[in-house]
Amino acid sequence: MSSRISNGAVAGIIFLAVLILASPFLFFNVPFGELSKDGQYHLELTEQEVSFPVMHDALGYGGRPVPFSLYYYFFHQVPREERQKAMLGASLVSALLTVFLLFAMLQHHHEDSLLNGLMVSLYVVSPLFLYTWLIPSPEGLALACSILAFFLLERSKFLSVPLFFLIPFISIKSAIACALGLWLFYFYVKKTTITLPALFLGSSILLVMIMVYSPLGMPEMATLSEPFALQHLITDFGATMGFPLFMVLLCGIGLFLTRKKKYAYLPAYMATLIMAYLAIILPTMRIYAQLFVAGFAGFAFAHFIRRPWKIPLVSILFLVIISLNLVQQAGAYGQYFPLEKERDAMVFLQSLPPGIVFSHPDYGFLITSIGQHEVFMDNAPLYAPQVQERQNTTSFLFYSRNLEDTRQTLDQNKISFIFISKDMKEGKVWAKPDQGLLFLLRNNQAFAKVYDSNGMEIWQVKDANRK
Amino acid sequence: MVKNQKLIIFLIFMITLAARLSFTLTSNTFDSESYFVMRQVEHIRATGLPLYNDPLSYGGREYQFLPFFHYLLAGISFILPLDFVYRVIPQLFASSLVIFVYLFVKEFTKDILAALFSSFISGFIPVFFASTLGLSPLSFIMPMIVLLLYLLLKADSPAHTYLFIAGSVILALTHYYAALLVTGFFVYIALRKVDDLDIKKEELELILFSAFFTFFVLLTISKRAFLMHGIAFIWQNIPKQILNNYFADFSIINAVYQVGPILFLATVYIIYRESFITKRKPTTLLISFALTTMAILYFKLIPITVGLSFLSVVLVLLFGEFFILFLEFVEKTKVSQYKNLLIIALIILFIGTSVLPSIVLANASLEMSPSSQFLQAMEYLKRISPADAVVMASPEDGHIITKVANRSVVMDTNFIQVRSIDQRYNDIRSVYRINSDINTIRILQTYNVTFLIITDRAKEEFNIERVPFAQNRNCFREV
Numbered sequence: 001m002s003s004r005i006s007n008g009a010v011a012g013i014i015f016l017a018v019l020i021l022a023s024p025f026l027f028f029n030v031p032f033g034e035l036s037k038d039g040q041y042h043l044e045l046t047e048q049e050v051s052f053p054v055m056h057d058a059l060g061y062g063g064r065p066v067p068f069s070l071y072y073y074f075f076h077q078v079p080r081e082e083r084q085k086a087m088l089g090a091s092l093v094s095a096l097l098t099v100f101l102l103f104a105m106l107q108h109h110h111e112d113s114l115l116n117g118l119m120v121s122l123y124v125v126s127p128l129f130l131y132t133w134l135i136p137s138p139e140g141l142a143l144a145c146s147i148l149a150f151f152l153l154e155r156s157k158f159l160s161v162p163l164f165f166l167i168p169f170i171s172i173k174s175a176i177a178c179a180l181g182l183w184l185f186y187f188y189v190k191k192t193t194i195t196l197p198a199l200f201l202g203s204s205i206l207l208v209m210i211m212v213y214s215p216l217g218m219p220e221m222a223t224l225s226e227p228f229a230l231q232h233l234i235t236d237f238g239a240t241m242g243f244p245l246f247m248v249l250l251c252g253i254g255l256f257l258t259r260k261k262k263y264a265y266l267p268a269y270m271a272t273l274i275m276a277y278l279a280i281i282l283p284t285m286r287i288y289a290q291l292f293v294a295g296f297a298g299f300a301f302a303h304f305i306r307r308p309w310k311i312p313l314v315s316i317l318f319l320v321i322i323s324l325n326l327v328q329q330a331g332a333y334g335q336y337f338p339l340e341k342e343r344d345a346m347v348f349l350q351s352l353p354p355g356i357v358f359s360h361p362d363y364g365f366l367i368t369s370i371g372q373h374e375v376f377m378d379n380a381p382l383y384a385p386q387v388q389e390r391q392n393t394t395s396f397l398f399y400s401r402n403l404e405d406t407r408q409t410l411d412q413n414k415i416s417f418i419f420i421s422k423d424m425k426e427g428k429v430w431a432k433p434d435q436g437l438l439f440l441l442r443n444n445q446a447f448a449k450v451y452d453s454n455g456m457e458i459w460q461v462k463d464a465n466r467k
Numbered sequence: 468m469v470k471n472q473k474l475i476i477f478l479i480f481m482i483t484l485a486a487r488l489s490f491t492l493t494s495n496t497f498d499s500e501s502y503f504v505m506r507q508v509e510h511i512r513a514t515g516l517p518l519y520n521d522p523l524s525y526g527g528r529e530y531q532f533l534p535f536f537h538y539l540l541a542g543i544s545f546i547l548p549l550d551f552v553y554r555v556i557p558q559l560f561a562s563s564l565v566i567f568v569y570l571f572v573k574e575f576t577k578d579i580l581a582a583l584f585s586s587f588i589s590g591f592i593p594v595f596f597a598s599t600l601g602l603s604p605l606s607f608i609m610p611m612i613v614l615l616l617y618l619l620l621k622a623d624s625p626a627h628t629y630l631f632i633a634g635s636v637i638l639a640l641t642h643y644y645a646a647l648l649v650t651g652f653f654v655y656i657a658l659r660k661v662d663d664l665d666i667k668k669e670e671l672e673l674i675l676f677s678a679f680f681t682f683f684v685l686l687t688i689s690k691r692a693f694l695m696h697g698i699a700f701i702w703q704n705i706p707k708q709i710l711n712n713y714f715a716d717f718s719i720i721n722a723v724y725q726v727g728p729i730l731f732l733a734t735v736y737i738i739y740r741e742s743f744i745t746k747r748k749p750t751t752l753l754i755s756f757a758l759t760t761m762a763i764l765y766f767k768l769i770p771i772t773v774g775l776s777f778l779s780v781v782l783v784l785l786f787g788e789f790f791i792l793f794l795e796f797v798e799k800t801k802v803s804q805y806k807n808l809l810i811i812a813l814i815i816l817f818i819g820t821s822v823l824p825s826i827v828l829a830n831a832s833l834e835m836s837p838s839s840q841f842l843q844a845m846e847y848l849k850r851i852s853p854a855d856a857v858v859m860a861s862p863e864d865g866h867i868i869t870k871v872a873n874r875s876v877v878m879d880t881n882f883i884q885v886r887s888i889d890q891r892y893n894d895i896r897s898v899y900r901i902n903s904d905i906n907t908i909r910i911l912q913t914y915n916v917t918f919l920i921i922t923d924r925a926k927e928e929f930n931i932e933r934v935p936f937a938q939n940r941n942c943f944r945e946v
Contacts, residue, residue: 037618188526236686237693237694238693238694246682246683246686249682308666310669310673311628311673313632315670315672317632318672318675318676318679320677321676321680324683325679325682325683325686328683328686328687434913435912
């Protein structure tokens with residue numbers, strides 16, 4: 001390991017990462033070891049049969065194919081009772097390793113502890129860092145492998161090659177981000193080192209496309225409504241997988257500040273542009289885009305620290321404000337975990353007979369993983385059957401006030417239960433207390449409320465009226 | 468050289484204050500928004516905290532706002548009687564605008580006569596005069612903005628920079644209108660860059676500080692509103708129907724009348740001249756602020772009266788330059804011997820086009836305030852109704868009902884952080900407009916309404932002569 005790395009800076013960044021990773025358990029009343037909502041979904045997939053090249057998710061969408069990932073294969077081998085802990089533990093270790101390697105790599109190229117430390121620290125304090133590493137998923141492991149591969153690339157090209165080859169088998173999206181990384185590497189590091197890794201990565205991507213994705217065909221994607229809407233991109237506006245507004249602002253300033261060396265930064269600009277586009281259309285890619293955002297934001301932050309200020313008081317206050325703004329985004333950290341009242345409802349759902357549950361797609365993973373019931377729709381529509389049709393049906397069921405048509409649709413889709421949360425009644429789905437389905441639920445011949453606690457409701461669709 | 472500048476500026480201040488007090492001290496009531504401020508001030512006096520969890524507004528809701536103005540009034544009320552604070556202090560703030568305008572124009576033009584003249588005009592900007600007769604934070608914000616503009620011009624001196632820092636902190640904690648100033652600053656930087664003109668380092672640092680602090684405060688205080696409304700937050704969740712009404716009567720002619728026609732025409736010329744010929748720093752700053760205000764008005768982000776008030780003040784600041792040009796022009800003509808007479812004529816012209824419209828608009832504004840009878844009715848409602856009664860009325864009357872009657876209302880004019888606001892407004896509207904007992908009863912049950920209030924304001928807002936439900940004696944009883 002390079003002796004040039006400042007031990008103090010490394011220790012500080014690792015401590016910050018540990019603190020951030022522990023923050024939901026320390027400050028948001030999340031039970032220690034609890035998996036996040038999306039993490040429950042990945043856990044559930046490891047509990048099902050892992051087959052190559054296509055796996056099967058029995059509960060989501062009433063059964064659907066899932067592309068193979070080495071991640072599921074690996075954790076499927078871990079004993080069931082240890083699996084959750086192993087997934088979370090591996091994720092946390094990967095997080096710390098990634099942070100350390102990122103800093104080490106940056107230091108290796110440009111010995112500027114302040115700039116590098118800020119870049120990595122801004123990545124660590126972003127909500128997407130927490131999302132990536134507290135939600136055990138193939139993307140997290142693939143990101144850790146990618147960073148390790150790049151780290152090894154400069155030291156032992158041959159050691160990095162197997163990693164580059166493996167990454168597409170863990171996550172194809174990570175492989176695309178990795179390819180972009182290699183392209184940047186070509187411009188900024190050594191022009192000759194990437195040929196072999198690029199060859200292996202490219203052939204591996206091709207292999208995965210042919211073996212895994214080709215049998216599945218082109219996925220039917222749900223129409224992405226308002227992909228540019230800030231609610232989907234900015235955590236301050238409610239995005240789950242988004243960027244903090246302040247970080248985006250700092251990133252913009254960083255980009256602006258680099259304009260004087262525009263030719264030197266041209267490849268980075270192009271990569272940022274591509275990544276920004278991918279991040280808008282594919283939410284998972286935001287995990288990688290955050291590295292770019294944090295990089296430029298760190299550049300801006302370092303500029304402000306080093307700037308020769310004319311008014312000393314302003315410099316101090318300014319840096320305090322930037323730090324407070326960054327701390328403020330921690331408010332988004334708690335949103336990834338199920339609330340206690342949601343968990344209680346799901347535990348009750350376990351006791352109900354099997355049947356498909358209809359709810360907002362945001363609750364899909366909870367219903368399948370903790371509630372142990374099939375769900376009509378969740379937030380993983382890739383390769384799910386009749387996604388567009390299901391989306392239309394969901395809209396119809398939410399807003400129709402025609403009892404006969406609603407019953408018919410529920411019967412056709414074999415929906416037995418309806419889960420309604422407080423958020424759904426308060427704007428997430430309905431704006432009025434008697435809107436759409438809420439009005440129809442008053443009909444006690446068609447529906448029976450079987451659970452009502454803390455604003456969470458479970459309704460049973462009565463069999464007696466079924467055709 | 469004008470002698471006794473301080474005395475003259477003090478006289479202008481006193482004339483402005485007297486004119487304002489002649490309205491506020493003779494009126495028994497305040498405008499609707501003032502009652503919200505009063506409730507907040509009284510809550511701060513009692514508990515030390517603003518009423519962020521209001522059990523009466525919308526039948527109980529959470530509402531975050533920037534509380535500096537309310538704290539300031541509450542603090543002063545520990546020294547002075549509350550009624551005095553309500554009636555006099557905001558007018559003192561608003562009148563202080565003349566002092567800051569004087570300072571800015573003096574710094575900008577280096578001409579005392581121009582500064583005094585602009586100062587006098589600023590005391591009687593019709594739209595600002597009429598809209599700040601109640602307990603409006605605008606009466607505090609406007610002088611503060613002019614002060615900050617002045618301090619930015621004097622950024623070389625440490626004392627001024629520290630005052631700027633303190634002022635921008637106070638402004639950011641007073642109202643989200645601080646964002647307007649910050650946006651203006653950035654437009655200023657952009658315009659200077661476009662013209663390849665320099666910006667002093669001190670200026671840039673102060674602007675950056677102001678921007679980041681305002682951004683931080685807005686993000687902190689409005690976090691929940693952001694989460695609830697997303698980007699629509701910047702429209703303050705105003706119901707579409709009301710938003711359209713805000714701008715329905717807007718016309719350029721009307722705007723020019725509210726700003727003052729002479730002021731408007733004179734400054735249009737100055738903007739042209741300064742934008743294309745002289746390109747001086749203070750004018751660029753003012754033009755940036757004017758452009759920002761116009762853009763924000765165009766996108767309906769602030770109420771017209773507020774937008775026009777900002778615009779008017781900028782025009783007044785620019786007017787100082789016109790005044791100098793006018794005198795220079797007069798000097799070159801054969802009527803130069805009558806210069807003093809021309810100045811007096813200009814003053815008379817301004818009295819006709821600014822002072823008189825100010826008085827007319829102020830009278831109109833007071834007529835819009837709730838009548839004494841309405842306040843008595845609210846007192847009566849407080850006596851006869853149970854404590855958990857819910858009242859439906861025009862949103863404009865909401866704050867008065869919560870303050871005076873101390874009863875819960877279905878809607879008031881603080882729309883932010885309320886879900887399905889359009890639905891709620893349309894429900895109220897349909898109760899007042901549609902002759903359907905079934906529909907009316909259904910809506911009243913939805914909101915648990917026990918009392919309905921019919922006022923002239925409600926009739927005007929919903930554009931009705933008669934209220935349909937008032938005819939149904941089986942379901943409704945006049946109390």
